[in-house]
Each structure stands twice: as C-alpha cells, then as structure tokens.
Amino acid sequence: MSTQTKTPSVISAKPRIVVLLGDPSGVGPEMAVKLLARQRNLDAARVLLIADPAVLAEGERVAGVKLDPLQVDSLDELRFEDGRPSLYLRDWMEGEAPVLGESNERSGRASFEALEYATVTVRRGQADAILFAPLNKHSLRLGGLTHEDELRYMQERFAVTGFVCEFNLTGSLWTSRVTSHIPLKDVASHITVEGVGDAVKIIAQALRRAGVAQPRIAVTGLNPHAGDGGSIGMEEIEIIAPAIEKLRAEGYDARGPFSPDTVFIGARRGDVDAVVSMYHDQGQIAMKLMGFEQGVTLHGGLPVPVATSASGSAFDIAGKGIAQIEGLQQAFDLCVRMASGGAPVRAPTETATA
Numbered sequence: 001m002s003t004q005t006k007t008p009s010v011i012s013a014k015p016r017i018v019v020l021l022g023d024p025s026g027v028g029p030e031m032a033v034k035l036l037a038r039q040r041n042l043d044a045a046r047v048l049l050i051a052d053p054a055v056l057a058e059g060e061r062v063a064g065v066k067l068d069p070l071q072v073d074s075l076d077e078l079r080f081e082d083g084r085p086s087l088y089l090r091d092w093m094e095g096e097a098p099v100l101g102e103s104n105e106r107s108g109r110a111s112f113e114a115l116e117y118a119t120v121t122v123r124r125g126q127a128d129a130i131l132f133a134p135l136n137k138h139s140l141r142l143g144g145l146t147h148e149d150e151l152r153y154m155q156e157r158f159a160v161t162g163f164v165c166e167f168n169l170t171g172s173l174w175t176s177r178v179t180s181h182i183p184l185k186d187v188a189s190h191i192t193v194e195g196v197g198d199a200v201k202i203i204a205q206a207l208r209r210a211g212v213a214q215p216r217i218a219v220t221g222l223n224p225h226a227g228d229g230g231s232i233g234m235e236e237i238e239i240i241a242p243a244i245e246k247l248r249a250e251g252y253d254a255r256g257p258f259s260p261d262t263v264f265i266g267a268r269r270g271d272v273d274a275v276v277s278m279y280h281d282q283g284q285i286a287m288k289l290m291g292f293e294q295g296v297t298l299h300g301g302l303p304v305p306v307a308t309s310a311s312g313s314a315f316d317i318a319g320k321g322i323a324q325i326e327g328l329q330q331a332f333d334l335c336v337r338m339a340s341g342g343a344p345v346r347a348p349t350e351t352a353t354a
C-alpha cells in the first residue's frame with residue numbers, strides 16, 4: 001500500500017466521512033475496500049479510513065484491489081486530498097491476520113476500538129458522518145461491548161439522552177421499531193404507549209427532513225393478526241391502539257395497528273411512507289426479502305448520519321471475494337447526501353435504497 005503524498009489539489013467542502021472496515025473476520029473489509037476502490041466515491045466525499053493494517057491488507061487481498069491512501073499519523077494531523085482516502089492506522093490486531101469466518105475476541109476488540117475512534121473524530125469535529133462495513137454483534141460482545149448494540153454504544157458516546165432507533169430502508173420505504181436487539185421473550189414487556197410514540201415520532205421527523213411533509217405511518221400490532229380483537233393477546237387494545245390515538249391527536253398520521261404479516265403488502269404498494277414494527281424481525285424479514293442487496297440501516301437519533309448495509313458479517317462467504325456491496329454503496333451515498341446538508345434523505349431510485 002502506497003502512502004506517498006501526491007501533490008495536493010484544492011480541497012472542496014465535500015462531507016468528511018469516516019469509513020470503518022467492520023468485523024475483521026467477516027466480509028466487511030472486502031466490502032469497504034471494494035467501495036473505496038470506486039473513484040466516484042472518493043470524488044464525492046473526503047474519506048477517512050480508520051483501520052488496522054493487517055485487516056486492511058486482508059481486505060485488499062480478498063477484494064483483489066490495492067488502495068492508494070494518504071496516511072496520517074495522528075488525528076491532530078488529519079488532512080485530506082481530493083480523490084484519495086486518508087488512512088489512520090491503529091494496530092488493534094497486534095500484527096495478527098484476522099481469522100476468517102468466526103466470532104472471536106480479537107476481531108471484536110478491533111471492531112469495537114474502530115467504532116470508538118469514529119465517535120472520537122465526530123466529537124472532535126473532524127467528521128460529518130460515519131459509514132461502517134458490517135459488524136458482528138457476538139464478536140463485539142467478546143471484544144468488550146456491554147451495550148445492547150453498537151447504536152446504544154454510540155448513543156452513550158455522543159451523550160444522546162433521547163430515543164434512538166435503527167431505520168431500515170429499502171427503496172422509498174422506511175421502517176423503525178419499538179424494540180431492537182433484545183431477546184424475543186422480553187419484547188412484550190417493552191411495548192409501551194411511550195415507546196410506540198417514540199418510534200413513530202422519530203421516523204416522522206426523519207421523513208419530514210427528507211421532504212415528506214405529512215408522513216403516513218403504519219403501526220403493526222404485536223400479536224398474530226394484531227390480536228384479532230383481543231383473542232390472541234391484549235397489547236393492541238391496551239397499548240398500541242391508545243398510542244396511535246394519542247399520536248393522531250398530536251397531528252401524526254399514524255395508522256393501525258395492522259397485522260404484522262400483511263402490513264407490508266400495502267406498504268410495498270406505496271400506501272404508507274413508513275412502517276413502525278414492535279420488534280426487529282417483524283420489519284426486517286419483510287424488508288430484507290424486498291431488497292436485501294440494496295438495504296441500508298441508518299442509526300436514527302444520533303448527531304451525525306451513521307449508516308451501514310442491511311447485510312451482516314456473512315461469515316459463510318468471508319474470504320471468498322464474492323461479497324456484494326450495493327447496500328454499503330447505498331449507505332455511503334446516503335451519508336454523502338445527509339452530511340452535505342439540505343439534500344433530501346430519500347431513495348435515489350425506487351429500486352435503490354437510501
């Protein structure tokens with residue numbers, strides 16, 4: 001990898017995006033290298049890649065591409081050149097090449113440390129957005145994460161006290177969820193009027209910023225067939241319907257509760273702009289079936305855009321060089337648009353995801 005300094009060209013006010021390689025044992029490094037090998041991405045933003053050298057080398061080997069970064073020795077000396085990624089190396093793997101295709105503590109620690117550095121650059125005012133290639137939550141836990149997930153970790157690092165929530169986007173359809181990465185057995189006890197309200201309000205606000213003046217939001221039930229009039233559970237009658245009523249009284253176009261298995265039929269038709277689900281898989285199974293390859297996860301409620309692909313660490317294909325990057329590309333494009341300010345946070349096309 002060359003670290004030669006090229007003659008600097010004029011630096012524009014392009015957004016500064018921190019890019020992370022994701023879990024070293026998965027497809028993340030390969031995906032990130034493939035992404036940064038696309039010159040148009042380097043022309044669209046000022047990219048700071050924060051990486052372990054052994055992980056980057058492995059990503060380059062698998063992707064079959066060598067990057068030409070501008071190496072910076074410390075964040076105090078951070079600088080950018082047009083059309084070229086800046087690279088800040090940290091030796092988290094202690095010189096060891098990643099073991100591919102499994103969760104392990106070393107990879108988890110490296111992913112976790114990278115995440116921390118990314119939040120530091122934002123807190124220092126050196127980055128406008130964060131894009132990470134797929135992480136692996138089990139590895140993160142082995143590496144020291146004690147939070148529910150990376151979003152709740154970043155929430156703490158950014159001192160955000162309000163509600164945060166993953167948005168999953170496929171085409172022009174958005175989803176948010178009342179609960180996220182918690183065991184299914186705990187979901188019901190976390191469904192509250194306030195929680196439903198938060199999940200609707202956060203996505204309504206994001207959609208308004210994206211140019212949808214009065215977002216139409218479908219809310220799912222918790223139980224099969226949305227409880228079927230109370231015969232399969234009472235959460236719809238006692239919690240979700242009252243939450244929707246309250247939201248409507250406050251001016252939100254919230255609708256439902258709808259049967260979780262069929263709500264996406266109308267949503268796919270364009271009947272609503274967003275679906276708020278009660279738990280992860282109610283939304284994600286539908287969304288991933290509709291557009292796994294282009295899917296994006298945006299971390300709502302943080303001070304800067306933080307995005308990643310809807311696809312994960314894919315241990316089963318790590319090292320094979322076949323990982324697709326369309327979702328990560330869409331996530332990168334979304335970071336560029338959002339961090340550029342003013343540009344609508346919308347899907348660029350119906351099939352693509354933002």
Ligand SMILES: NC(=O)C1=CN([C@@H]2O[C@H](COP(=O)(O)OP(=O)(O)OC[C@H]3O[C@@H](n4cnc5c(N)ncnc54)[C@H](O)[C@@H]3O)[C@@H](O)[C@H]2O)C=CC1
Pocket residue numbers: 027031132133134135136137138297308309310311312313314315316317322323324325
């Ligand atoms: N962007 C992120 O950070 C995400 C991380 N995850 C994490 O990833 C881990 C594994 O999650 P799973 O649910 O097993 O899903 P996964 O997305 O890693 O894999 C599901 C299936 O899709 C295929 N696949 C995934 N990415 C692909 C790509 N880029 N190109 C071609 N095929 C691909 C895999 O080979 C596998 O058959 C978990 O720890 C999860 O938390 C999951 C989703 C997003």
Ligand SMILES: NCC(=O)COP(=O)(O)O
Pocket residue numbers: 149150151166168280284297308309310
């Ligand atoms: N934080 C990224 C992430 O968890 C993406 O996966 P998903 O839970 O939204 O499917």
